[in-house]
Amino acid sequence: MTNSPFSEGVVPARLSAEALAENFSDLHPRLDDHEALVAADRCYFCHDAPCMTACPTDIDIPLFIRQIATGTPEAAARTILSQNILGGMCARVCPTETLCEEVCVREVAEGKPVTIGQLQRYATDRLMEKGDHPFTRAAATGKTVAVVGAGPAGLACAHRLAMHGHDVVIHEAREKSGGLNEFGIAAYKSVDGFAQAEVDWLLQIGGITVETGSVLGKTITLDGLRDAYDAVFLSIGLGGVNALGLDGEDKSGVLDAVDFIAELRQADDLTKLGVGRDVVVIGGGMTAIDAAVQSKLLGALNVTLVYRRGRDRMNASQFEQDLAASKGVRIITNASPKAIHGNGAVREIDFEYTGDDLKPTGQTVRIPADQVLKAIGQSLESDGLPELEGQKIKVTDTGRTSVDGVWAGGDCASGGDDLTVTAVAEGRDAAEDIHAALSA
Amino acid sequence: MADLTSKFVGIKSPNPFWLASAPPTDKEYNVRRAFEAGWGGVVWKTLGEAGPPVVNVNGPRYGAIHGADRRLLGLNNIELITDRPLEVNLEEMARVKRDFPEHALIASVMVPCEEGAWKDILPVIAETGCDGFELNFGCPHGMAERGMGSAVGQVPEYIEMVTRWAKEATGLPVIVKLTPNITNILYPATAAMNGGADAVSLINTINSITSVNLDVMSPEPMIDGKGTHGGYCGPAVKPIALNMVAEIARNPDTAKLPISGIGGITTWRDAAEFMALGAGNVQVCTAAMTYGFKIVQEMISGLSQWMDEKGYESTADFVGMATPNVTDWQYLNLNHVTKAVINQDDCIKCGRCYAACEDTSHQAIAMSDDRVFTVKDDECVACNLCVNVCPVEGCITMKTLAPGELDERTGTPVAAEYGNWTTHPNNPTVSAAE
Numbered sequence: 001m002t003n004s005p006f007s008e009g010v011v012p013a014r015l016s017a018e019a020l021a022e023n024f025s026d027l028h029p030r031l032d033d034h035e036a037l038v039a040a041d042r043c044y045f046c047h048d049a050p051c052m053t054a055c056p057t058d059i060d061i062p063l064f065i066r067q068i069a070t071g072t073p074e075a076a077a078r079t080i081l082s083q084n085i086l087g088g089m090c091a092r093v094c095p096t097e098t099l100c101e102e103v104c105v106r107e108v109a110e111g112k113p114v115t116i117g118q119l120q121r122y123a124t125d126r127l128m129e130k131g132d133h134p135f136t137r138a139a140a141t142g143k144t145v146a147v148v149g150a151g152p153a154g155l156a157c158a159h160r161l162a163m164h165g166h167d168v169v170i171h172e173a174r175e176k177s178g179g180l181n182e183f184g185i186a187a188y189k190s191v192d193g194f195a196q197a198e199v200d201w202l203l204q205i206g207g208i209t210v211e212t213g214s215v216l217g218k219t220i221t222l223d224g225l226r227d228a229y230d231a232v233f234l235s236i237g238l239g240g241v242n243a244l245g246l247d248g249e250d251k252s253g254v255l256d257a258v259d260f261i262a263e264l265r266q267a268d269d270l271t272k273l274g275v276g277r278d279v280v281v282i283g284g285g286m287t288a289i290d291a292a293v294q295s296k297l298l299g300a301l302n303v304t305l306v307y308r309r310g311r312d313r314m315n316a317s318q319f320e321q322d323l324a325a326s327k328g329v330r331i332i333t334n335a336s337p338k339a340i341h342g343n344g345a346v347r348e349i350d351f352e353y354t355g356d357d358l359k360p361t362g363q364t365v366r367i368p369a370d371q372v373l374k375a376i377g378q379s380l381e382s383d384g385l386p387e388l389e390g391q392k393i394k395v396t397d398t399g400r401t402s403v404d405g406v407w408a409g410g411d412c413a414s415g416g417d418d419l420t421v422t423a424v425a426e427g428r429d430a431a432e433d434i435h436a437a438l439s440a
Numbered sequence: 441m442a443d444l445t446s447k448f449v450g451i452k453s454p455n456p457f458w459l460a461s462a463p464p465t466d467k468e469y470n471v472r473r474a475f476e477a478g479w480g481g482v483v484w485k486t487l488g489e490a491g492p493p494v495v496n497v498n499g500p501r502y503g504a505i506h507g508a509d510r511r512l513l514g515l516n517n518i519e520l521i522t523d524r525p526l527e528v529n530l531e532e533m534a535r536v537k538r539d540f541p542e543h544a545l546i547a548s549v550m551v552p553c554e555e556g557a558w559k560d561i562l563p564v565i566a567e568t569g570c571d572g573f574e575l576n577f578g579c580p581h582g583m584a585e586r587g588m589g590s591a592v593g594q595v596p597e598y599i600e601m602v603t604r605w606a607k608e609a610t611g612l613p614v615i616v617k618l619t620p621n622i623t624n625i626l627y628p629a630t631a632a633m634n635g636g637a638d639a640v641s642l643i644n645t646i647n648s649i650t651s652v653n654l655d656v657m658s659p660e661p662m663i664d665g666k667g668t669h670g671g672y673c674g675p676a677v678k679p680i681a682l683n684m685v686a687e688i689a690r691n692p693d694t695a696k697l698p699i700s701g702i703g704g705i706t707t708w709r710d711a712a713e714f715m716a717l718g719a720g721n722v723q724v725c726t727a728a729m730t731y732g733f734k735i736v737q738e739m740i741s742g743l744s745q746w747m748d749e750k751g752y753e754s755t756a757d758f759v760g761m762a763t764p765n766v767t768d769w770q771y772l773n774l775n776h777v778t779k780a781v782i783n784q785d786d787c788i789k790c791g792r793c794y795a796a797c798e799d800t801s802h803q804a805i806a807m808s809d810d811r812v813f814t815v816k817d818d819e820c821v822a823c824n825l826c827v828n829v830c831p832v833e834g835c836i837t838m839k840t841l842a843p844g845e846l847d848e849r850t851g852t853p854v855a856a857e858y859g860n861w862t863t864h865p866n867n868p869t870v871s872a873a874e
Contacts, residue, residue, distance in 0.1 A: 037510075038509055041508040041509050042508075044790045044792060044831050045792070046789075046790040046791050046792065047790070047791030047792060047794050047795035047807075048791055048807075048811075049791075050789070050811065105788040105789055105790045106788070108788050108789065109788040109832065
């Protein structure tokens with residue numbers, strides 16, 4: 001090992017291979033059988049359970065937990081996957097502390113919810129490791145649907161359409177399927193290549209073809225797809241990245257957090273991945289947290305996450321904030337970036353403290369930075385798309401866009417939080433509407 | 441400080457907590473540990489005839505029922521009486537009694553239903569210095585197939601006969617242990633009393649199959665692919681035992697017959713309940729087998745604290761106090777009206793009361809859009825199911841309506857006077873008498 005956390009600049013191998021492997025191991029190792037039974041025993045099997053209502057995909061949580069408690073985790077997995085075909089990934093990445101577990105009556109009563117996310121993972125892992133795919137296709141309809149984007153919304157939509165007997169072609173711009181599951185979330189939430197394994201498992205349904213390198217607006221067009229298929233589902237995500245709008249943003253060492261995360265996720269050898277000694281992450285969402293925590297885990301000496309508003313406005317959940325703090329990330333709130341300093345490469349960055357409503361205070365702080373990761377949001381690349389609502393494609397409750405025969409869902413579509421689980425729900429529901437339309 | 445010392449049919453012990461005749465009391469080693477841990481008395485594992493001892497199976501002897509978090513709620517066993525030679529047991533009993541003279545040591549005995557067998561063995565056992573005998577007419581498995589244990593306990597005539605033999609053979613107190621595997625506990629209890637028993641102890645274990653192995657298709661515990669019914673005990677049997685104790689205690693003919701209460705006693709409170717219903721002392725087994733002998737410390741401290749709080753100086757002060765309140769259904773006050781009340785501060789909004797009432801009872805709980813659960817007094821029959829299924833103790837309670845208050849369900853004011861079925865106008869026997 002030639003470098004250490006003290007090494008200057010953006011350099012690889014600040015930590016040993018062993019330390020990196022440990023740092024990027026499973027954030028929540030899977031429950032063993034005993035742990036799962038103990039956790040499942042805590043569920044009260046509530047009537048019209050609040051957890052179920054809070055789940056964007058309406059998984060029957062009390063039922064699947066009871067199925068675990070009675071020794072049938074495979075049946076539990078079917079309960080989960082019939083509502084959420086990406087239940088395995090959602091078990092890993094869902095902010096359960098703001099969804100099902102937040103409203104668990106035992107959270108309300110004792111401050112300790114039933115660990116729904118971990119139980120969901122226990123069940124889905126058990127089924128998927130057996131290689132079982134519990135769903136089958138209906139008789140072929142002869143209809144074809146194009147799905148644009150192989151992220152959570154697209155995959156969920158494609159699977160449900162395939163179940164109904166339609167033939168689906170997924171057009172994916174990248175070389176791999178999975179979308180943000182594959183490229184966008186922290187590595188310690190999806191270890192051992194789970195995202196690809198889940199895609200492979202999902203495709204066992206049959207009737208789905210994935211064409212990679214197929215880019216909307218370049219190799220394919222919406223009109224072309226409309227001509228070639230009976231329906232089109234757009235799940236293209238948010239391809240654009242918001243800029244700070246500051247001088248010096250082009251200095252070396254300043255990059256988009258999503259690119260940093262994607263590179264890390266695709267890296268075969270973490271010891272070859274460079275990270276700064278003094279990393280500053282700008283933003284307050286999950287992406288900012290993921291980038292900050294992973295910088296720290298790669299061996300950065302100082303990692304500072306700076307958010308322009310108050311802590312209560314951060315999109316990252318309390319759990320994520322606490323995770324970052326526990327890994328040694330310093331969180332500064334109410335500070336906006338003002339200037340990036342450095343000669344070619346970034347060396348320092350100035351922030352000005354802001355009051356409520358971003359009102360400048362005149363108070364500034366200069367933070368050493370040899371790497372700046374921007375995580376202030378992504379945006380839709382909207383050329384040639386159906387009508388927008390705000391920054392996103394305008395859709396109805398069932399995902400219909402302004403263009404006949406074109407549906408949309410996931411982060412690119414209006415409505416809902418930008419969460420994996422929300423994307424799955426939107427993809428699934430759009431598929432049902434497409435199926436209804438094609439069956440009419 | 442409450443005085444826990446106990447005198448049961450003349451047998452003294454430092455406290456009313458005895459270990460029942462069972463696997464924990466099979467050996468000197470165990471019994472010494474029990475006395476050192478604080479148990480007031482021990483009923484030694486049942487002794488059989490001299491000669492080659494019985495043999496046990498070499499596969500599993502126990503099966504179990506579990507609650508949440510694998511709490512052991514019920515245990516079933518197919519172990520027989522002691523499988524160690526009689527002389528070894530007698531030597532050990534004598535040594536233990538010598539070293540623990542203040543503690544009660546009772547010999548449990550089961551020999552064939554022959555006068556000579558009983559009259560020969562009891563004097564021999566008495567030489568150990570034991571304080572009394574317990575006749576095992578209870579074990580429902582194994583030995584019953586050989587005409588002993590519950591095979592005797594199910595025939596009142598045999599109980600009376602053998603008890604009489606025993607009383608003729610010894611001057612020590614004789615306790616008759618009863619099987620619950622009968623239709624009416626009063627018959628065996630009366631038979632024991634008529635035979636001259638100093639006391640009865642109950643219940644012994646209940647015939648049971650705890651589970652079925654669905655791969656092998658055999659009852660558990662399974663021995664080489666087959667199983668047999670065993671004796672069920674533990675917390676699950678407590679309600680059955682309490683009722684049988686109460687039946688004997690409230691029956692005028694047997695009311696004076698001392699009772700040693702047995703059946704799922706796990707905490708001081710369980711023990712106090714048995715004693716309140718008329719048991720002079722209690723015997724414990726499954727709780728010790730589940731948690732070890734140390735639990736007696738909680739039983740001692742808990743009973744002491746409760747007695748102090750209630751102002752009872754000795755256990756005799758409260759033994760049988762609940763017995764007069766055990767009555768027949770026909771004497772329950774039908775003019776007593778209660779309604780369930782949900783404490784909204786304690787409610788965790790699980791909705792189990794709603795599901796239970798809506799699906800299986802009287803549709804007397806309302807649920808609002810924001811999950812506030814309230815009782816509909818005009819539908820509530822006060823069945824108590826909501827109280828029982830609520831996970832939060834004390835969240836749902838029963839409120840008694842005062843005389844004159846309107847019962848919204850019936851539309852009539854609550855009557856002040858006591859009124860039961862025997863005088864109710866709907867009772868056909870009342871009409872017939874008019």
